[in-house]
Amino acid sequence: MAFQLIYSVALLLSLWSTARCDFFVEGVLQMECHDRYFMIAVDLAATGGPRFEAVDGTGTYAITEDYAAKCGYSINVLSLLGLVEFRASYFSCHTEKDDGFSFRFNLITTYDGEDVYYALNKTCSPSLPWSPREVTCEVNYMEVSVRSELPCPAGFSDDWNTLEPLYSASTQGWQVTFQNLDEQLPPMNLSKARREGYVFDLAHDRIVFRTPYGQPESYSTEVNGVPVEVVHATLFLRQSWVAIMVDMIAACSMDAGSYHSGYMIWDTPEALYPSLGGTQISLGLNGKLGELAAAEQKGFIMARYNSTVQIGIPSNAEGGYRKSFVNNGIFEFYIFNLYLKQTSVDEQHEETALRFHRTLVTPLLPSSLFTEDQTDVAEGAFTVYLGKVPRDVELTSLQLNGQEFEVPFSDANTYTLTEFSKENAAMLHKLDINYTLKAIPGNDPYYYTVSVKALIAVSPPSFDASCTASGIDFKLAYRSFDYLWDISIGSDRLTPALAAEHGYTMSNDSHSLLLSVPLFTHGYKYQDITLKGFLGTFTILVRDHNTSEVKTSTIKTCLFNTTELIVCSTNGWMTVVTDLAVVLQSGEIPTIHLMNSRCVPKEVDGTRVLFSFPLHSCGSTVELSKGDVTYQNKIYFVRYENVSEGMTVQCIYPLASLQRLFSIHKFESDKEGFGNIIPFVTSTKGVQTCTTTEMTTTVAPQRTRTPSLHLPSFYHTARHVKVYRVRNKLPYLKKGTKDAMQEMRLPRF
Structure with a gap:
């Protein structure tokens, strides 16, 4: 508030003369002589409602509203500026009119209930010569002055009737008569005229007449449609047969x-x-x-x-x-x-x-406020300007979509908008702004509201992917609208719990998502498997948050070195890479096959072999447990006409994932199988059954497995799985051994 007041005062004073007071009086900003009046400017706040007194040799006189209009003073309280402007005519009542015009006033202020008086004195000399007749139309009075030495008229008046009142026996000394539109009023002496509020004076060889507005003897008229107030006074003196008359007429526009x-x-x-x-x-x-x-x-x-x-x-x-x-x-x-x-x-x-x-x-x-929307969609933030705000109006509070924010509103304040609507790969944001404004000084608020919209073209998020020696890393830099989509691995939404369950490493904050997917974990697809290497592919899906529809995907394929692995595919194939060095003697390169001797490796590199075959072929057996189906085969090698078992290989599938096998008679699993490679420790010569104790080895990086699902009650396993005895002689078993082995096969379709 103090700054506003100082600014307003400075603004007004800049329009006045730079002349200052001759001495310092607290609260008095300026005392200045003008061409026809003297002016005092007072700080309203500093003086607390000032009052003025006129001072002359006869005493002090309080300048009230009525007294001011009668005696040639005007007091203008400019409360909006915090100022009081006091003007005094050079012919005001208590002015000493010698060589110049000397003014003496008391400024009365109130502090702590006590009146404090300051004496204000100033002598002025008119800067312009006086015209023969001068009329002042002040805000509260009219004043006219004429030279006391008047020129002789060129002729005599023919209207002798105007002289009749002057010859009344009662007209002695100076008299005044008033004339309105219709008649001339009876004369009165100057003492009575003063009691009626009129002032006549003689100063600096000038006759002065002053009257407040709205006196009974004044009248209102219109001149060419403009309202005018007129007081027509005639001042006269009759001495013997000679009459002196002075026509004093004041006419002011009241527009x-x-x-x-x-x-x-x-x-x-x-x-x-x-x-x-x-x-x-x-x-x-x-x-x-x-x-x-x-x-x-x-x-x-x-x-x-x-x-x-x-x-x-x-x-x-x-x-x-x-x-x-x-x-x-x-x-x-x-x-x-x-x-x-x-x-x-x-x-x-x-x-x-x-x-x-x-x-x-x-x-x-x-006052026509307006807003200018300069929102740049690329910046992802609304930029709205409120324009044509008056300088004496300030913003007191701000609401964005109903949420209150502190004022002043700075760039440090951010507000995230929720989605308004989304159609055709574009998102519409809407911001409702409620400005609360107040005029200073003042307490009444004004609420100005505006709604702005921004249509943002949106696309599903896209990951950056990179290959590592042990897997694939994915990175997503978040955008403000990426909450519109869900990230999933297959049909499962990616969450910290899912990542922990499948062995992923996930880091997620408000800026980015980092996901490290180790090789052989859930979600990989394997292709082009050779003893030199294979391709591993991992897919991240982006789904619509509301409909779960897949909008886009990030697919990354990397080349990995082949060590030892087993892959149980969803389409019923088992692919095995293993090293038989643990069961072979150094330098030995035997003949290697599966349970069906015609099923030989696709590739052999020393003791390392690669098999890839359908689960229901090559002599594979099937074992049915409560919740799983296990497909099993064995790797054999022949040396010196002896057949030895080197490895047992298994693919285990959740029974519930094989529902299509029983409905359309085609192997198709909803999930990859879980693989095991089990080394056979002791080898024998001749014909032996595999009765030696087996040691099951499960290598975590060489398997893919998801949690087994319970079989729904409507699947009847006994009606869809049949068990057969082996009828054909196995080429690598001698007589007497076929009854020792059973094979549960799925029918070939």
């Missing part, structure tokens, strides 16, 4: 002004006083007169029409003042302290100078 198209318009008749060749105009604001040409350069306009002078003051005129007002909207009004001088010359070549002091106020004008 209150009007506002139109950015201008405050004020009218005055051009011929309030007799004039030959029109009138000359000079004008300004706040007591400063300037030539018309200079005023027009500042945006003022002056026009004459129908014997009327019309002044136009632009709303942004320097020296004007504006104020905001809140009442179910933001309004503004402008205040102009117009000072105008109108000079005319009559047929006797006598000049009349007419001065107006008028405070003009515009009506309440709506």
